[in-house]
Amino acid sequence: MTSVDRGDLVVIELSGVQALLDALRADGYAVIAPTVRDGAIVYDEIEHVDELPAGVTDRQDAGTYRLEPRDDDARFGYAVGPHSWKRYLFRPESVVFRARRDDAGGFVPVPPEPTVKHAFLGVRACEIAAIEVQDRVFLGGAHPDPDYAARRDAFIVAVQCSDPGGTCFCVSTGTGPRATSGYDLALTELAGPRHEFLVEVGSVRGATMLESVPRRPAETADVDAAAAVSERAAARMGRTLDTTDLPQRLAGALEHPQWDDVAERCLACTNCTLVCPTCFCSKVTDTTDLAGEEATRTRTWDSCFTLGHSYLHGGSVRASVRDRYRQWLVHKLSTWVDQFGTSGCVGCGRCITWCPAAIDLTAEVRALLTPVATEEGAR
Numbered sequence: 001m002t003s004v005d006r007g008d009l010v011v012i013e014l015s016g017v018q019a020l021l022d023a024l025r026a027d028g029y030a031v032i033a034p035t036v037r038d039g040a041i042v043y044d045e046i047e048h049v050d051e052l053p054a055g056v057t058d059r060q061d062a063g064t065y066r067l068e069p070r071d072d073d074a075r076f077g078y079a080v081g082p083h084s085w086k087r088y089l090f091r092p093e094s095v096v097f098r099a100r101r102d103d104a105g106g107f108v109p110v111p112p113e114p115t116v117k118h119a120f121l122g123v124r125a126c127e128i129a130a131i132e133v134q135d136r137v138f139l140g141g142a143h144p145d146p147d148y149a150a151r152r153d154a155f156i157v158a159v160q161c162s163d164p165g166g167t168c169f170c171v172s173t174g175t176g177p178r179a180t181s182g183y184d185l186a187l188t189e190l191a192g193p194r195h196e197f198l199v200e201v202g203s204v205r206g207a208t209m210l211e212s213v214p215r216r217p218a219e220t221a222d223v224d225a226a227a228a229v230s231e232r233a234a235a236r237m238g239r240t241l242d243t244t245d246l247p248q249r250l251a252g253a254l255e256h257p258q259w260d261d262v263a264e265r266c267l268a269c270t271n272c273t274l275v276c277p278t279c280f281c282s283k284v285t286d287t288t289d290l291a292g293e294e295a296t297r298t299r300t301w302d303s304c305f306t307l308g309h310s311y312l313h314g315g316s317v318r319a320s321v322r323d324r325y326r327q328w329l330v331h332k333l334s335t336w337v338d339q340f341g342t343s344g345c346v347g348c349g350r351c352i353t354w355c356p357a358a359i360d361l362t363a364e365v366r367a368l369l370t371p372v373a374t375e376e377g378a379r
Contacts, residue, residue, distance in 0.1 A: 002217075003207075003211065004201060004207040004208075004210045004211055004215075005201065005207055006201050006202065006203060006204055006206070006207050007201060008200075008201045008207065009198060009199070009200055009201075009217075009218035009222075009223060010198075010199050010201070010210070010215040010216065010217060010218055011196050011197065011198055011199065011215060011216050011217075011218050011219075011222050012196065012197050012199055012213055012214065012215045013194065013195065013196055013197075013214070014049060014075075014195050014197075015214065016197070016213050016214050016215060017049050017075075017187075017197065018048065018049045019212065019213045019214060020157070020185075020209065020210070020213050021046070021047065021048070021049065021121070023209055023212045023213065024119045024155060024209065025047065027209070028117050029117045029118060029119035029155055030045050030116050030117065030118055030119070031045060031046055031047070031118075031119045031121055032044065032045055032046075032085075032088060032118055032119065032120050032121065033045075033046045033051070033052060033120075033121035033122050034052060034053055034076070034078075034081070034121075034122045035051050035052065035053065036053045036056060036067070039066075039067060040065065040067070040081050040082055041053050041056070041058060041067070041078055041081040042081055042082065042083045043081075043083040043085070043087070043088075043120075043122075046121075049075065052075040052076070052122075053075065053076075053078065054073055054074075054075055055069055055070045055071075055072065055073050055074065055077075056068070056069065056070060056077070056078060057069075057070045057077050057078045057163055058078040058079055058081070058165060059165075059166065060079060060165035060166045060167050060168075060238070060349065060353045061166045061167060061238075061352075061353070061358075062167065062352050062353070062355065062358035062359070062360045063352075063353070063354075063355055063356060063357065063358030064166075064353065064358075065081075065082075065353050065354070072191045072192075073191065073195060074162070074189055074191040075189065076122060076159045076162065076187075076189050077162060077163050077189070077191065078163055078165075079124075079161070079163060079164050079165030079168055079349070080124060080126070080127065080165070080348050080349075080350060082275050082350070082354055083275075084127065084130065084275065084276070084277035084348075084350070085120055085123060085127055085130070085131060085154075085277065086130070086131075086134060086277050086278075088118055088120070088151065088154070089131065089134065089148055089151050089152060089154070090134060090138065090145075090147075090148055090280060091147070091151075092300065092301050093298060093299070093300045093301075094147050094298070094299050095112065095296060095297070095298055095299075096147075096284065096297040096298065096299050097109065097296070097297040098110040098294065098295070098296045098297070099294070099295050100293060100294045101292070101293045101294070107295065110294075112147075115150045115151055117154075117155075118151065118154040118155070119154060119155035119156075119157065120154050120155070120156050120157065121157040121159075122157065122159045123156050123157065123158045123159065123179075123183065124158070124159060124161050124176065124177070124179070124348075125158070125160070125161060125170065125175060125176035125177055125178055125179035125180075126161075126168075126170040126173075126175045126176045126177075126277075126346040126347055126348045127277055127346070127348070128156070128158060128179050128181075128182040128183060129170075129173075129175035129176070129182075129346040130277035130278045130346045130348070131182070131277075132182060133278045133340070133342060133344060133346065134148070134277075134278060134280060135152070136340040136341070136342065137278075137280050137340060138280070139152070140340065147299075155184050155205065155206075155209070156182065156183045156184050156185075157183065157184065157185045157186070157187065158179040158182070158183035158185070158186040158187065158202075159186070159187050159188075159189065160177065160178050160179060160186060160187065160188040160189075160226065160229060160230055160233075161176055161177035161178070161230070161233045162188075162189060162229045162232070162233055163233065163236075164176075164177060164233050164236055164237055164238060165238055165349055165353065166238035166239075166349075166353075167238050167239055167349030167350075167352040167353045167360075168237050168238050168239065168347060168348065168349045169237055169238070169239040169240055169241050169347040169349060169362060170237070170346065170347035170348065171234050171237050171240075171347070172237070172239075172240050172241040172242070172243060172347055173241065173243060173343065173345055173346055173347035174243075175346040175347055176233075176346075176347065177230055177233040177234055178230040178233075178234075181202065182202075183200075183202045183203075183206070184201075184202055184203040184205055184206030184209070185199055185200070185201060185202060185206040185209070185210065186199070186200040186202060187199055188200075188225075188226035188229055188230070189229070190222070190225050190226065190229070196222070198218055198222050198223065198225070198226040199215070199218075238349065239347075239349060239352070239360070239362045240362065241345075241347065241361075241362045241365060242365075242366075242369075243343070246333055246334065246343075246365070247333065247334040247335070247337045247338075247343075248334075249369050250329075250330055250333055250334040250365070250368065250369075251330070251334055251335075253368045253369060254326065254330070256367075256368050256372065257372060258364065258367040258368045258370075259322050259325065259326050259368075260322060261367075262322075262325055262359060262364055263320065263321045263322035263325055265357045265359055266305075266321050266325050266357060266359060267356060267357055268305045268306075268307075268321045268324060268325075269305070269356060270303035270305045270306060271351075271354045271355055271356065272305075272328070272350075272351035272354070272355055272359075273303040273304065273305060273328065273351075274301065274303065275350040275351065275353075275354045276332075276350060276351055277346065277348060277350070278332075278344050278345070278346065279303070279344075281301070281302045281303055281304050281309060282299050282300060282301055282302050283299070283300060283302040283309070284297060284298070284299050285297070285298050285300065286298075304318075304324060304327050304328050304331070305321075305324050305325070305328065307319070307324075310324075310327075329361070329364065329365075331344065332344040332345050333345055333365070345361075
């Protein structure tokens with residue numbers, strides 16, 4: 001076989017995906033990929049392609065998620081599930097600092113545990129965009145987050161989306177369905193009699209990893225078939241969102257009566273922020289053991305929907321559900337741009353699917369941007 005270079009297009013079979021898995025694991029990576037568990041497609045460590053969701057698709061709508069069989073053996077014929085890759089980069093719980101008492105009676109820091117090398121297989125375009133958003137949050141300032149930085153150098157195998165869900169709107173946010181950067185390798189599944197994958201090489205280490213994988217050069221028909229997959233996906237978005245001047249338009253709708261309407265339905269359960277791939281709220285807790293020999297500072301995910309998240313001396317700044325929902329939506333789609341130069345939404349649709357009250361972000365935005373008729377204008 002000829003060597004592989006960055007920018008090359010090659011084709012591999014399903015056995016080649018297994019060879020890629022084997023090569024990654026041999027190089028010390030723990031391979032995290034989609035798999036079926038508890039009636040959902042989640043991310044977990046796998047060792048074999050048979051652990052990928054074969055012949056399974058999902059049906060998603062507001063407050064609705066279910067798995068259904070496909071009529072082929074596709075391994076990536078579904079949209080995103082409840083997990084996002086941030087659970088491996090910005091972990092749900094992490095130790096910020098730990099110290100133990102030494103023989104002299106003082107405290108010495110305990111070295112952190114070694115970081116596991118991760119390879120992410122099956123990363124969609126919207127999720128690459130979400131990782132890049134969190135890069136700005138955790139790495140873009142004067143004080144990069146050390147835990148995030150230690151985990152960020154994951155090997156990324158993207159998968160070009162073929163079956164967007166009923167709540168997806170990545171075309172509206174300009175983040176999909178096709179990944180064009182941010183990956184080491186990108187696969188487009190060409191499910192059919194031969195079950196092949198077009199592979200795009202996005203980095204030098206991606207090319208190096210592909211050297212041991214059986215492959216053939218891509219032909220024009222393969223490239224055209226892959227392009228058709230992305231075109232069909234783009235035409236099948238379940239939702240749309242008008243992002244034209246959206247930050248400014250939302251900033252002008254802060255007293256719209258729609259905030260009261262959505263507050264009556266919102267449970268402030270935090271589901272939307274927990275499944276969101278870009279939300280980064282956290283809290284810090286200090287604990288000591290009963291003997292006073294060890295002290296630990298732990299960071300855990302939090303949410304702007306909790307009453308205590310905005311607590312200052314004297315009480316919470318955002319006491320009502322109306323205030324907290326408005327804070328979340330306006331920050332996500334408007335003031336996030338002021339902070340980080342980009343929107344905090346990548347159009348994955350998770351917040352819509354996993355909301356138990358079936359609140360639809362795209363519908364709420366449309367309502368908020370609809371002018372309110374005054375009494376005089378209504379006469």
